[in-house]
Amino acid sequence: xxxxxxxxxxxxGVGAAVATxxxxxxxxxxxxAAATTGKRVIIVGIGGGLRLRESLGMAEGATMPNxxxxxxxxxxxxxxxxxxxxxPEYKAPALVLPAPRATPLYTQGTLVTNLRYADGPPGHLQxxxxxxxxxxxxxxxxxxxxxxxxxxxxxxxxxxxxPASDAWYVSVIGGFYRALITSDHPAYGSRFAGVYLQPPGVxxxxxxxxxxxxxxxxxxxxxxxxxxxxxxxxxxxxxARLTGMLDGNTPAFAGTDATVHLADTDNARIQAHLAELYSxxxxxxxxxxxxxxxxxxxxxxxxxxxxxxxxxxxxxxxxRFRPSVMAITLLDVDTCHADFNGYLRAQQxxxxxxxxxxxxxxxxxxxxxTTTMLVLPEHGRHLDSNGNNPDSYGRSGIDxxxxxxxxxxxxxxxxxxxxxxxxxxxxxxxxxxxxxSGRYETIDAVMTAMQVLGHDGxxxxxxxxxGARPGLxxxxxxx
Amino acid sequence: MNRLAIALVLAxxxxxxxxxxxxxxxxxxxxxxxxxxxxxxSQFVRDVYADLLGRSPEAYTFTxxxxxxxxxxxxxxxxxxxxxxxxxxxxxxxMRNLLxxxxxxSKEVTIADKASVTDPRAFIRQQFTRxxxxxxxxxxxxxxxxxxxxxxxxGPRTIIRAIIGSRAYxxx
Numbered sequence: 001x002x003x004x005x006x007x008x009x010x011x012x013g014v015g016a017a018v019a020t021x022x023x024x025x026x027x028x029x030x031x032x033a034a035a036t037t038g039k040r041v042i043i044v045g046i047g048g049g050l051r052l053r054e055s056l057g058m059a060e061g062a063t064m065p066n067x068x069x070x071x072x073x074x075x076x077x078x079x080x081x082x083x084x085x086x087x088p089e090y091k092a093p094a095l096v097l098p099a100p101r102a103t104p105l106y107t108q109g110t111l112v113t114n115l116r117y118a119d120g121p122p123g124h125l126q127x128x129x130x131x132x133x134x135x136x137x138x139x140x141x142x143x144x145x146x147x148x149x150x151x152x153x154x155x156x157x158x159x160x161x162x163p164a165s166d167a168w169y170v171s172v173i174g175g176f177y178r179a180l181i182t183s184d185h186p187a188y189g190s191r192f193a194g195v196y197l198q199p200p201g202v203x204x205x206x207x208x209x210x211x212x213x214x215x216x217x218x219x220x221x222x223x224x225x226x227x228x229x230x231x232x233x234x235x236x237x238x239x240a241r242l243t244g245m246l247d248g249n250t251p252a253f254a255g256t257d258a259t260v261h262l263a264d265t266d267n268a269r270i271q272a273h274l275a276e277l278y279s280x281x282x283x284x285x286x287x288x289x290x291x292x293x294x295x296x297x298x299x300x301x302x303x304x305x306x307x308x309x310x311x312x313x314x315x316x317x318x319x320r321f322r323p324s325v326m327a328i329t330l331l332d333v334d335t336c337h338a339d340f341n342g343y344l345r346a347q348q349x350x351x352x353x354x355x356x357x358x359x360x361x362x363x364x365x366x367x368x369x370t371t372t373m374l375v376l377p378e379h380g381r382h383l384d385s386n387g388n389n390p391d392s393y394g395r396s397g398i399d400x401x402x403x404x405x406x407x408x409x410x411x412x413x414x415x416x417x418x419x420x421x422x423x424x425x426x427x428x429x430x431x432x433x434x435x436x437s438g439r440y441e442t443i444d445a446v447m448t449a450m451q452v453l454g455h456d457g458x459x460x461x462x463x464x465x466x467g468a469r470p471g472l473x474x475x476x477x478x479x
Numbered sequence: 480m481n482r483l484a485i486a487l488v489l490a491x492x493x494x495x496x497x498x499x500x501x502x503x504x505x506x507x508x509x510x511x512x513x514x515x516x517x518x519x520x521s522q523f524v525r526d527v528y529a530d531l532l533g534r535s536p537e538a539y540t541f542t543x544x545x546x547x548x549x550x551x552x553x554x555x556x557x558x559x560x561x562x563x564x565x566x567x568x569x570x571x572x573x574m575r576n577l578l579x580x581x582x583x584x585s586k587e588v589t590i591a592d593k594a595s596v597t598d599p600r601a602f603i604r605q606q607f608t609r610x611x612x613x614x615x616x617x618x619x620x621x622x623x624x625x626x627x628x629x630x631x632x633x634g635p636r637t638i639i640r641a642i643i644g645s646r647a648y649x650x651x
Contacts, residue, residue, distance in 0.1 A: 174567055181569050193569065201567025202574065206560050209541060211581030213588075219545040229581035235640070238632040239576070242641030245622045250646040254514035261517065262570040271573035278577060 039418075040371040041449045042326045043152070044357070045131045046350055047124055047172070048334025049400035050377035052409045053077050054347065056113055060085045060395075063347035066355035067375065067413060069104035073424065074113050084348060087391035090341030093303070094296040097352045105358060107422050109415035110477045114426040115445065116437040117379045122400050122407040125176050127378030127442075128329055132169070132180050134446035134459055134471045141176055146184040149466050152446065153194030154183060155455045156325045164266045165321050167194030170314045171329035172306045174198040182260060185462070193260045194325065195270065199313035200306045203286045208278050231279035233272065240268055273320055287312055293352045307332040307346065311353040315360045318367060324453065328357075329378075336381060338388045340395045358415060372416030372452045374445055380407045412445045414477050418452060425476050434469045443471030448478070515650030520565035522651065523575055524558055527643065530610055531579070532587050536561070576644050583636050593634035599627045603638055610642045 053059045055068070057077030061084035062070040070081050120126050120136035125145070129137045135149045150158070153167035160166075171177045182193035205226070212227030244264060253261050262270075277285045287304045291312045294302040304312065307330040314328050330350050336343030354375055361367045381398045383406035388397030400407050428438055435441070450456040451473045463470040518526065528536050536557035543551040561578065565571040583590060596602050603623045607615045615623065623641075626633045642648055 169569075174563075178566065178569065196569030198567035201563050204564070206555065207564045207578065208581060210555060210557050210560060211578050211585055213582075213585035215539055215541055217541070217543045219543060219550070229577055230584055232632070234632040235637055236576075236580075238626065238630050239637045239640040239644060242623060242626055242633070242637065243644040246619065246641065246645035246647060249616070249619065250650075251514050253646065253650070254516050259517040259519075259571075260569045261572075267570060267573045270568075270570075271576055274573055274577050275580075278581075 037324075037452075037454045038370060039452050039454075040322075040324050040326075040367065041152075041452050042328065042357075042361075042371060042373045043131055043446070043449055044328045044354055044373065044375040045128055045330065046333060046375065046377045047128055047329045047331040048346075049122065049124075049127075049336065049379050049381040049398075049407070050333050050347065050410070051380045051398070051406050052113075052411065053406070054344065055377070056111075056411055060344055063344050064351035065100035065104065066351045067105050068111075069106070070100075073106070073111065074426075084344050085393065086341050086344055087393050087395070089392060090339075090345070095345060095348055096292060096294050096296050096302050097348060098292055098356075101355060105355060105415060106413055106424065109413060109419045109421060110423040110425065112412045112414075112425055112427070112440055112445075112474065112477070114428070114439050115376065115410045115412045116439045116441045117377075117408045117410050118435070118437045118439075118441045118443075122379035122403055124173070124331070124334070124378065125180070128171075128177065129180055130442055131376070131378060131446060132327055133183070134443045134450070135463060135466075135468050136443060143176055143179060145176065146179050146182060148184055149468065150183050150185045150188040150192070150459075150462050151180065151194075152325055152327065152450065152455075152459075153181060154185070154188035154192035155450065155458050155462070156453060157192040157194070158188055159455055159458055160324075162324060164193060164195050164262045165269055166323045167325040168314075168317055168321065168323050169194055169196045169327045169329075170310055170317060171196070171198050171327075172200055172310045172331040173329060174201050177329060189255075190260045191255075193262075195262065195266065196260070197313065197317070199310045202274075203277065203309060203313055205283050205286060226281050226283060228281050229275070229278040231275040233275075236268075236271065236275065240264070269321070273316075277316075291356070293349060293356060305332050305346070305349050307350050308353050311357050315357060318361070319364070322367070330354075336398050337386070338397045340385070340389075340397055341391055343398070369417060372414065372418055372449065374412060374414050374449055376412040376442065376445055377410045379442075380410055382406050410442065412440075412442075414445075414448070416452075418479055419477060420479050423476070427474075427476055430472070432469070432472060440474050441471065443469070444474050445471070447471030448474045451478075515646060518649055518651050520562045520571055521558070523565070523571075523649070524561045526648075527575075527579060527582065528557070530643075531582050531639075532585075572644070572649065575649070576640065579640055579643050580636075583639060590636050590639075593627075596635060600624050602635060603627070606638050606642055610639070611645075611647050 055064055056073040058072045058081035059077035062081040063084045072078055072081055120138055125139050125141055126137055129139050129147050132151045133147050133149050139145045156167050169181050178196055181196040182190045208227045208229050214227055218224050287309050289302055293308045294304040297303055332346035333343050335346060361371050381400040383404050385396045386399050390396040427440055430438055430440055447456050450459045456473055460470040524536055538556045541553040541555050542549055565574050568574050582588060603620060604614055
């Protein structure tokens, strides 16, 4: 076991002394009161760039069978799709995937097969900046680069008075993405930010080990249990009350402070959530084997990929906080820069994880009846390969960013109670001043999500005021 | 007479160039509070290690053995690894509080039992001085002491956790 796999799975499986209890049911707290429409939106951005050719076109086999089935949904790339064409030298470690759904998800909702990421650099930060704001942007790759227009989190909170814990951004990747939780817009900003969480960074076993002060662990010893951070809700609450007394004598943080500072009530709930995860001596709550998606280990356990861990914790957040707005960034397909087979395998894993998320939502009556989920790539990838690490089939890595049709031709899958079912569409002739594509675009997906929440008018106003072209609600998607 | 003479001498010696200086303000206006800025994750980790453990974060290898055989040798960089954890959440305060709780349960920290603290007010004063560099004011001391006497959940560890969780400690 190396450091990387340890960070993913902890010590599970190393020795018999390690407990592997199943995840205990997570307690559900009442959702904080908020003047919302009662509807929820989840935007799942498949970050890293996913081309039409491999996803809907299935040119390398059916890489996303849970979302799209096994027959190509767009012409031009192949007529029949079998199993994904993974070169033999890239087949290990094996993927752990549930059996694909008998009925692919696209039949339960609307699939726009010709969406266009029409403007702005096809880069990760810019692509996800667009998904979180409906604004084609040229954000610099800097940790302090905020969007100039309000994010979906800010719009929602500013308009409803909802607490931060009603708006979450759950992201595979940290760094620059952390800044996307809030904009620089003077009427919005960090006081309306949502909660940013990067599960692969936060939810890992090193933290309890480090703070325990233990530098060795003898699994055979009587006290050979994994270190935890003890949870004592009464002590947590008492400490918080005393902290509140002290804070009453201290000025608030400067409005220009780059750090997002949430309300005490939000932080108390988040701390209780984290305390439950870190007090589990099996470490199974950091990633439960029952999730069933990841990479196979020799000991028959599962290594979670970053995407799998992110979706797993997005589900935990949904269960506990029941937010109105959630954005999720996946990124594992971006391995395609240097590993074409890894790109195909990551599509399979993302497909299974997204389907798992949808099934999780459908298993909860409240979430099922109120949640709209949009799934779309942040952008595509180049039409041509970069020559990196050619496999035995002659395929190599693919970059993104120069803005060719491979970069910009994407799709959107919409699911939920307000979404038309069994609806595969590719509308053309869409007109709007400044719209050259004649098609629906990524910014339209975001605007449609905002319509579900009742914020489309506000988003249109803010984008127009900034001089940006606002997206259109896609009526063909809605019931 | 002397003053007049000095004035005349200075006037004769003075140069012809005069300077206008823009008015400046040193510090905040009287009565205004300084708006604090939060510590970065890196600053917080260094500070809390110094205050609670009396040392800097270190790098070492965490080893797991079974029947005398090493199963895992894991390189650990306390500073970098904890910063990664803290930076993975937008407002790191809940995670900071959790890590502090873990440190206060660690092998490196000895916390007195509540029953063994004979003078709670002195303990509270000591922790304020150690962690915030100041004495508690009368209101704070009374509030903390009352909580100590009335709430079974308030003991030495709670006092330390409360102070470290405060905006005063979390500020640069």
